[in-house]
Amino acid sequence: MPKKVLVIGSSLREKSNSETPADAFAAGVQSSGKQVEQISLKGKSIAFCQGCLACLNTHACVIRDDAAAIAEQMRQADMIAFASPIYYYEMSGQMKTLLDRANPLYSSDYAFRDIYY
Numbered sequence: 483m484p485k486k487v488l489v490i491g492s493s494l495r496e497k498s499n500s501e502t503p504a505d506a507f508a509a510g511v512q513s514s515g516k517q518v519e520q521i522s523l524k525g526k527s528i529a530f531c532q533g534c535l536a537c538l539n540t541h542a543c544v545i546r547d548d549a550a551a552i553a554e555q556m557r558q559a560d561m562i563a564f565a566s567p568i569y570y571y572e573m574s575g576q577m578k579t580l581l582d583r584a585n586p587l588y589s590s591d592y593a594f595r596d597i598y599y
């Protein structure tokens with residue numbers, strides 16, 4: 483079991499359905515004595531990726547908003563669990579936008595090896 487687990491919820495709804503399993507997962511990880519961080523995209527400002535690919539060289543995004551801090555938490559995590567509502571048979575747009583904005587991690591030395599969705 484990894485040491486540091488990050489749980490990211492992407493629903494923007496109060497009393498979100500997809501946060502219920504995320505909460506249970508986080509509680510289970512915590513009760514096993516591991517370090518868990520749980521964040522929500524509610525209230526966060528995360529713009530669309532502009533596709534400039536500057537991040538492949540700089541390991542940072544040119545856009546200054548809340549995505550940078552979340553990407554840094556992702557970089558430090560050993561395991562990441564994503565919780566998303568299903569929107570049109572897929573992950574939600576806000577979740578996909580966050581993943582696009584995490585592209586600076588693509589060429590960086592991130593710790594995680596496990597992703598759960």
Ligand SMILES: Cc1cc2nc3c(=O)[nH]c(=O)nc-3n(C[C@H](O)[C@H](O)[C@H](O)COP(=O)(O)O)c2cc1C
Pocket residue numbers: 493494495497498499500501566567568569570571572
């Ligand atoms: C834009 C939109 C698209 C959706 N598309 C689907 C879908 O393709 N399949 C489905 O089963 N539910 C779909 N839903 C319903 C949501 O997945 C459902 O309400 C879910 O419980 C929302 O999760 P949340 O409470 O964590 O936000 C859609 C909802 C919205 C707003």
